[in-house]
Amino acid sequence: MRYFMFVTSDESAWANSTPQYKEEIFGKYMAFTMEMQNAGVLLAVESLQPSSKGSRVQVRNGERTVVDGPWGEPSAVGGYYLIRVDSKDEALAWAAKCPGASYGTMEVREVSEFGK
Structure with missing residues (x-):
């Protein structure tokens, strides 16, 4: 199973x-x-620029709206890990080891197969 952290x-x-x-x-x-790499579970990892360098896009009634960051929310996604493990418990164990868990929050989600 693949998980995004x-x-x-x-x-x-x-x-x-x-x-x-x-x-x-x-x-x-x-x-x-x-x-993670040595354990063979790491598929991808990336750090993200701060929200001040991001944009949000919405299309309503055919009209595109773009709002540049930051958006005033105190927490923002700073990066992610994509891993392949055998269970959610294993993904949660890896998330707990991440340095981000000690000063922020790790959100863990299973990756669904496209269209399912």
């Missing part, structure tokens, strides 16, 4: 963190990512 946290807290703290967290993420 979204890392969400307070963007302003990260932006206001010291360079030393950011370097420490980055090192923890690198170690965690290598652990």
Whole structure:
């Protein structure tokens, strides 16, 4: 089974963190990512730019609306992991090991097959 693990946290807290703290967290993420890679469960991982560099798109009655970020929400998705594991419990165990779980929230969702 494939699972997406979204890392969400307070963007302003990260932006206001010291360079030393950011370097420490980055090192923890690198170690965690290598652990997943060595275990053979990692399919993809990416970090995202802050919401201030993003846009939201909606189409209503054929009209497109684009709103550039940030959107005022305290938490935003900062990155994701796509993994292949045997169970939801295993996915939750990996999420609990992620550095993001110690300062933010890990959202775990099973990936559905397209069209099902």
